[in-house]
Amino acid sequence: MATVVDIAVSAAINILSAFIFLLAFAILRIQPFNDRVYFPKWYLKGLRSSASHSGAFVRRVVNLDFRSYIRFLNWMPEALKMPEPELIDHAGLDSAVYLRIYLMGLKIFVPIAFLAWAVLVPVNYTNDTLKIAQLVSNVTASDIDKLSISNVPLKSQRFWTHIVMAYAFTFWTCRVLLKEYEKVASMRLQFLSAEGRRPDQFTVLVRNVPPDPDESVSELVEHFFLVNHPHHYLTHQDTSYFLDKLSVATHPSVSSFGLNSKGLGKGLVVCNANKLASLVKKKKSKKNWLDYYQLKYDRNPLQRPLKKVLLNIQSDISQTGFLGLWGEKVDVIDHHTSEIEKLSEEIEEERERVLKDPKSIMPAAFVSFKTRWGAAVCAQTQQSRNPTLWLTEWAPEPRDVYWENLAIPYMSLSVRRLIIGVAFFFLTIFFMIPIASVQALASIEGIEKRAPFLKPVIEIKFIKSVIQGFLPGIALKLFLIFLPTILMIMSKFEGFLSISSLERRSATRYYIFLIINVFFGSILTGAAFEQLNSFIKQSANEIPKTIGVAVPLKATFFITYIMVDGWAGIAGEVLMLKPLILYHLKNIFLVKTEKDREEAMDPGSLGFNTGEPRIQLYFLLGLVYATVTPFLLPFIIIFFAFAYVVFRHQIINVYNQEYESGAAFWPDVHGRVITALVISQLALLGLMSTKEAAQSAPFLIALPVLTIWFHRFCQGRHKSAFVKYPLQEAMMKDTLERARDPNFNLKPYLQDAYIHPVFKGGDDDDEDDDLSKKLETDSVLVPTKRQSRKNTPAPSRISKASSPSLSEINESIVKASIYSNRRGFGFYL
């Protein structure tokens, strides 16, 4: 059992390392040559560009303004300045809502911590149980334990306090959860209805189109929707795919399990698209060189760059002579330009060839409708008699689509789910063994046993504290690095259709894993590692007891874990060490043009699949220890506050948003906090029954029942906002749009929205940009004041306020006209 001194040492180490990280960050971030590492978001948004042509060289590389060094923690208040609506515009709803998780942590734990310290700590502290136990049986107990429930004697009437507090904490947590659910649901609906015209609003993804001997998939889709949605169907986009059915047909066992599109099929994609992909790559490289020479020529317009080129008559594409040593001298710019043209043609041919190949057509399509109403209807209804055919659902954003999984038939999905379920079960169970053994090794006794020669070193008080306070956390951390990748692969195999849903599923798995292996694993391996085998056979009634007893004993372990993972880890996050080093390495060795530099940036993204479950672990720890060891709560609060600031900064300045799911993850977040709540209640129940508080313990049974009921109530009340799209909203939006823009031609707008990236990405990078620009045409680009480079942007309220409020006014006018002059709405409809 670690003492307060151990905790203090650990805290000192972690605070120090966090401080070092922050200091390093503060210095590095204001150096102009790191600008693309610490502010990539602004580059991606096009609001900032390399200032390579202005000022002295030194000033471009190193910041010489010493005043800025003094205000080295300035970024923190600045990160908090941007108001939420602007943040949503800037970084998307997903990011803004993600930050609310931290905020929710604060909202839950600050009042709980106050209450716990005001009530529970005095109640616990004014007992002598541990002191007596120490005297009688020589049990060591730290001062922390004196503040915890362990200090209350058996059968004490004081346990009533803990029960009342458990109710109070549950009530408060549920209250915050409900408010947040409401808020996020309304934010989501607001976001969906306030955002401009976007292809996914009109589009439905149709899967499992049945095979038809007479018609192609495309024809079949068109006919089906013309018949069944006659007034609403507009157009569709079938999704081509490189799938050699012949070669799959030779493996009937595989194809019947539908593994073709993923297992074999994916290999074949590479096979068939090999030529196309290599051509695209070649073209890209040529283009880069062209840019480079163009730049060179621009700087020195007098000298046209020349180079020796080996003209090869056999091949259309000539090769630059080896190291430019032989071959004919040509004008490089002209040469490259003509070669790029040639390549473009070839790529076009190849693409046509692939498109015409009937084997590459997937039985799935993106069907677009004339109105949002039509799309909402189609997405929410069943189309065909056989519920496994003609499956419809809202199309994800174009950038969110996970193309590889669009063609998996129902039976295969079902089998995959079973396989992954079993695989995950074994992964979770057997992962426990290495963690446990490493943690046992990392304890003082473990090291002394394995390496007796280290004994003198270890026995030094400081090192002992380090080992006890630091190593178990690190050991745990190391094990968790490779896990997200495995879980992501599992989710992909399971057949989800969008990157956001892949991440959500991975997050769920990761959370289960963390609970079982990190939380229960740490609680029980430390306290009862040898009993692991017997624990599996333990009674359902005994498990909460075992956990309840072990919980107070592991408080110090979790405090160090919070400090290592939560404090120092978050500080490490803001420093972005890995992207920093990689960027500079790339910059030195690879970057030739501005485009290369753009690509060398690695802004990263939020990483919902790992980030969110880790936050949830803190919720779990906070809720479990709130009644048991309130001493832990301040550590949690510091984590939430610090992480909130850091991630707000990162979201504003660094992370690149990969997709926008409109906060579709919130029901998961809500559900996990509920899980944590129930676990905390059961653990307390178990602990109470071992404390022989027979009178009071039964009063706790109602808590989990009420909590689960509350969860179901919330799901019924708010979940559909995250799954369905109300027709009223769709109709209002349609009406509004028709009134504002009656002559808009939707068909060409939607024509190319959903194209497989191989066809799109290959052609030209500019096209990509065109498309993404097209997507953004309606969403107002927020011009912020961020032209100077040394500060995070101050919010520009004027530009923001104008556009949405205008649309709000419009909307309310239309709404009013619909609801008051009810005879007159025929005009709109």
Place this chain on the structure above:
Amino acid sequence: MATVVDIAVSAAINILSAFIFLLAFAILRIQPFNDRVYFPKWYLKGLRSSASHSGAFVRRVVNLDFRSYIRFLNWMPEALKMPEPELIDHAGLDSAVYLRIYLMGLKIFVPIAFLAWAVLVPVNYTNDTLKIAQLVSNVTASDIDKLSISNVPLKSQRFWTHIVMAYAFTFWTCRVLLKEYEKVASMRLQFLSAEGRRPDQFTVLVRNVPPDPDESVSELVEHFFLVNHPHHYLTHQDTSYFLDKLSVATHPSVSSFGLNSKGLGKGLVVCNANKLASLVKKKKSKKNWLDYYQLKYDRNPLQRPLKKVLLNIQSDISQTGFLGLWGEKVDVIDHHTSEIEKLSEEIEEERERVLKDPKSIMPAAFVSFKTRWGAAVCAQTQQSRNPTLWLTEWAPEPRDVYWENLAIPYMSLSVRRLIIGVAFFFLTIFFMIPIASVQALASIEGIEKRAPFLKPVIEIKFIKSVIQGFLPGIALKLFLIFLPTILMIMSKFEGFLSISSLERRSATRYYIFLIINVFFGSILTGAAFEQLNSFIKQSANEIPKTIGVAVPLKATFFITYIMVDGWAGIAGEVLMLKPLILYHLKNIFLVKTEKDREEAMDPGSLGFNTGEPRIQLYFLLGLVYATVTPFLLPFIIIFFAFAYVVFRHQIINVYNQEYESGAAFWPDVHGRVITALVISQLALLGLMSTKEAAQSAPFLIALPVLTIWFHRFCQGRHKSAFVKYPLQEAMMKDTLERARDPNFNLKPYLQDAYIHPVFKGGDDDDEDDDLSKKLETDSVLVPTKRQSRKNTPAPSRISKASSPSLSEINESIVKASIYSNRRGFGFYL
């Protein structure tokens, strides 16, 4: 432990009683004076009427045709004769699919029984374990046990047989389940699309219409749907309700929990509708008297019936003079006719008054659409931003609507569900105690202990057998009589909207109850009643073991249960003793006119809420004992076969269909068989692990996992056929109808379909008939040959075959035209 002799005695008793019941039934059913008891279905269908005017009086009352007494079991093959499609037309899909449950029992258990007797019985029997145990420790074991798994020694390699058999049984059961699910789903869709035009196809029930200060519910509904479903909305019917809001407002605590409409509200309904209801009653009675006098007059046209009437000037409605002693003599027929007219006017006024009262309007409405497509869309989508407002779902059939529950707000529903959940938990748990004590009392030892003076009587071998074989079953049975009523009240309180869903929910509860109290209760109270308390605290790992050990010991108990409840009970069902007696009592004392006689009939109905869970108990017993004590299987098979014949007969001749849900209960049936399968697997697993078959037992763990996966697969594959209505079907049906009947005016057809029974039923009984006739206009009434009264009807294939095949042809033509001349569908749409 009961021996084979006990079983034989019990079997003899039960077979005898079943035989007596059947004999009584065979004699009673062919007596003309019982015709309305045993063939009410035909009277209700209007295909049979009282033959009161033809033949001699004796022949009208007693059947003197002695040949018909010889063929006294003739009804059995006759019940089987009617083919399924005709049965569906005759008694509805619900009944036809209900019969398939018995058939499924046969399909599952006949092959299983063969396999078990061919493989498991020899394997079990060729061991000496029980013989040795008998010699060594004086354990008594019957011959039945020698056929069971108990006879296999510990650690035997023979257990592999049982495991392989468990897999085989599971596989076979799942196969049958899947086939049946497929079949029933396609029958349902066939039924829904083959049936004629019905109001519920076009109608959606809208609940939780938000209050609006400016508009009435009716206006609000109209505007909302005109705006949000502009092309499809046709009309609507708001549901009035007698709810005094003012008086509820004085009980805010009650109204906030939404108990008003049920608790307080219902009382108020009675209050406000008192006058209307009493007027309606009075009119009905007058009408009956009028019919009576009319009849009298018809028989004796010379004498116009006169009666003394006390003319009361104060009241509009004069009273017949007390016993006809004073007052003026008037022509009774004229008098009653004029009074009925007066009453009709009054009722009309009162009804108008109630309708105009704004307080009686419920925030719910039946909204009708122009097409089935429009209704299907509205029922499957979310309408408003707030998912607890404007809730839409398919309207139940008009006769299936449960009006009292239409106005419950979301929050209240949620709270009610919690309350009922908790209440049901306690009901289930505490019901166990009386059952257990009565069963203990009913055992030989129990009786001897409580009433030692009975000892000499009990010890007589025959009586002992009776007590052991009969009493426990009876005790169980008695306890279960009042339960369905309680469960039905619970479901009503929970707020379901249709009678069919009320019954489904009650059935689910009843099934859980039966499993916990009858199955587990019987298994564990007999074997371990004293350990009940300790059992609750038992480990999750130990519970299957305890059950597994107890299962083979209770085989004889369940065999007697099957015979009492299954064999004799079913034979009692066909005799219809209670309706028989009641009918004749009513006939003697109350019946005056033909109408009264009609009302004296009590055909009853299938009673899904109690019947189905009881069948499921047999599935559970069969599956659990298939591997353990195959001796039980023949008893189960006899039950299923016998019950199938009896209920087929009852459905054809007796039961009146109260509603038609289109076999919406099948997913429940499927799910319960799966539950039984999983329980049987866990019990076997527990049993195996006590048999120290450590090598083989782990192989069973995969079984429940696979079974549950299979269940989820089936639900995904077929459940939506029972919940949603595919748009393709709707569109096809719409197109077909538009082609066949282009000038049909839907609005008047739908106008009065959904009227609260107080308004409808009160006006005139004829109106009811009109309505139900209107509903049936499109569904072809099947004229069968049943005009002679002595036999059940022979199926008339010609009349049946014509109409559906015609519509099938039509449909296929339209289908073909849609799919081949695809350009030409504009004509239909």
